[in-house]
Amino acid sequence: MPKAGxxxxxxKSAVRNQGSTMKLGVINLGCPKNTVxxxxxxxxxxxxxxxxxxxxxxxxxxxxxxxLKASRIESTRAISxxxxxxxxxxxxAGCFVTKELKKLRKKxxxxxxxxxxxxxxxxxxxxxxxxxxxxxxxxxYKGMEHVTLLNPYSAYVKISDGCNHRCSFCVIPSIKGKxxxxxxxxxxxxxxxxxxSGVSEINLISQDLTCYGRDNYGRPMIGRxxxxxxxxTKKFFWLRLLxxxxxxxxIKGIVEVMAKDTRVCRYLDIPFQHISDGVxxxxxRGYTGKHIEKVIEHIKSSLPGVHIRTSFIAGYxxxxxxxxxxxxxxxxxxxxxxxxIFAYSDEPGTHAYTLKPKINPGVIKQxxxxxxxxxxxxxxxxxxxxxxKTKKVLVIGKRAKGIYMGRTEENAPDIDNYxxxxxxxxxxxxxxxxxxxxxxxxFDLLGDAI
Numbered sequence: 001m002p003k004a005g006x007x008x009x010x011x012k013s014a015v016r017n018q019g020s021t022m023k024l025g026v027i028n029l030g031c032p033k034n035t036v037x038x039x040x041x042x043x044x045x046x047x048x049x050x051x052x053x054x055x056x057x058x059x060x061x062x063x064x065x066x067x068l069k070a071s072r073i074e075s076t077r078a079i080s081x082x083x084x085x086x087x088x089x090x091x092x093a094g095c096f097v098t099k100e101l102k103k104l105r106k107k108x109x110x111x112x113x114x115x116x117x118x119x120x121x122x123x124x125x126x127x128x129x130x131x132x133x134x135x136x137x138x139x140x141y142k143g144m145e146h147v148t149l150l151n152p153y154s155a156y157v158k159i160s161d162g163c164n165h166r167c168s169f170c171v172i173p174s175i176k177g178k179x180x181x182x183x184x185x186x187x188x189x190x191x192x193x194x195x196x197s198g199v200s201e202i203n204l205i206s207q208d209l210t211c212y213g214r215d216n217y218g219r220p221m222i223g224r225x226x227x228x229x230x231x232x233t234k235k236f237f238w239l240r241l242l243x244x245x246x247x248x249x250x251i252k253g254i255v256e257v258m259a260k261d262t263r264v265c266r267y268l269d270i271p272f273q274h275i276s277d278g279v280x281x282x283x284x285r286g287y288t289g290k291h292i293e294k295v296i297e298h299i300k301s302s303l304p305g306v307h308i309r310t311s312f313i314a315g316y317x318x319x320x321x322x323x324x325x326x327x328x329x330x331x332x333x334x335x336x337x338x339x340x341i342f343a344y345s346d347e348p349g350t351h352a353y354t355l356k357p358k359i360n361p362g363v364i365k366q367x368x369x370x371x372x373x374x375x376x377x378x379x380x381x382x383x384x385x386x387x388x389k390t391k392k393v394l395v396i397g398k399r400a401k402g403i404y405m406g407r408t409e410e411n412a413p414d415i416d417n418y419x420x421x422x423x424x425x426x427x428x429x430x431x432x433x434x435x436x437x438x439x440x441x442x443f444d445l446l447g448d449a450i
Contacts, residue, residue, distance in 0.1 A: 030065025143190030315364030
């Protein structure tokens with residue numbers, strides 16, 4: 001989906017009145033958590049007709065991201081572009097609004113309505129009346145409010161919002177507020193409805209899945225939540241977990257459930273951010289490199305074949321060459337199958353913003369490339385070991401006649417690799433296929449359907 005283009009695909013679970021005279025264009029920016037917020041807002045506006053053409057829209061909803069400087073630039077550009085269409089009313093929502101409303105209102109006086117991250121339930125009022133909606137208390141949606149999807153076969157389900165960690169480089173707690181969990185029954189009920197309506201893959205998301213339930217139940221309940229989801233939903237689907245803090249106790253509970261039910265993807269996304277103890281301490285992550293190794297060892301000894309995705313930050317203030325080399329070696333040794341490498345972004349309002357000396361942006365970019373190359377070599381090697389194996393594949397589309405594109409359970413939507421396979425049988429997005437791997441490219445696998 002183009003970042004700055006109008007786009008919307010409606011799931012079977014959405015009820016849409018195509019006879020509505022009001023047309024809505026939707027631009028979704030940022031992470032999967034933003035995707036869910038956009039879908040919830042669209043659920044409040046189900047009687048509007050969705051259009052991909054800005055010239056046809058009566059209203060354009062832009063859900064912005066304000067997490068990093070690059071995302072704010074992207075959001076600013078999208079607002080500017082849409083305001084050129086004088087016929088429609090532009091509604092701007094999301095993190096960027098909560099973070100910098102005053103600056104945005106001064107810059108974009110033509111915007112019809114502003115909606116903060118905690119005011120999603122006011123989106124209809126914003127569309128009908130215009131104005132500013134940024135004063136609601138921190139909240140998290142309920143399942144009944146999430147019935148429209150941007151992807152009809154692979155859905156994100158947010159189990160909580162906010163964050164209690166105080167990582168030195170991150171502005172999320174100041175934007176989103178304290179961690180708050182949804183109830184187990186509400187989440188499990190929502191997922192059952194989505195799967196029963198035809199969704200093939202459920203991706204659980206949160207700022208930190210391992211913290212789930214501490215506020216409502218007094219202790220981490222992610223394992224209990226997984227059990228309830230799997231118990232209620234009898235159909236086959238993939239359940240995928242994204243964004244776990246490396247909390248070993250909570251991860252042990254997750255691994256125990258994963259080992260007993262093949263519907264849970266053998267895939268865990270655990271952002272480690274670094275491996276050097278000095279950098280981790282300055283980042284205020286609350287653990288050491290040795291702890292990371294213990295987490296990985298437990299996961300891999302308990303779940304052979306599991307894939308771990310993580311993210312690392314290159315160029316954090318005061319990061320030395322020794323720190324970088326330690327991280328580069330860690331990636332190169334293949335402790336994790338996939339690593340996203342992010343350049344440090346100096347964000348006002350964070351502790352890291354006060355640290356000096358800063359690393360030159362050009363040097364940060366070089367370090368990012370260096371770590372990305374180490375990760376790419378690991379990915380290439382792992383692909384070379386897949387030839388001859390048979391994989392269950394979620395079909396996501398067709399490339400050409402008889403040639404399909406899909407993902408294995410070791411690859412998450414939007415960020416990971418694909419498998420390109422041949423088949424004489426007709427598949428549609430959301431189907432599962434059995435595919436024998438016959439080769440590989442730099443990142444993607446090749447195969448034939450069985």
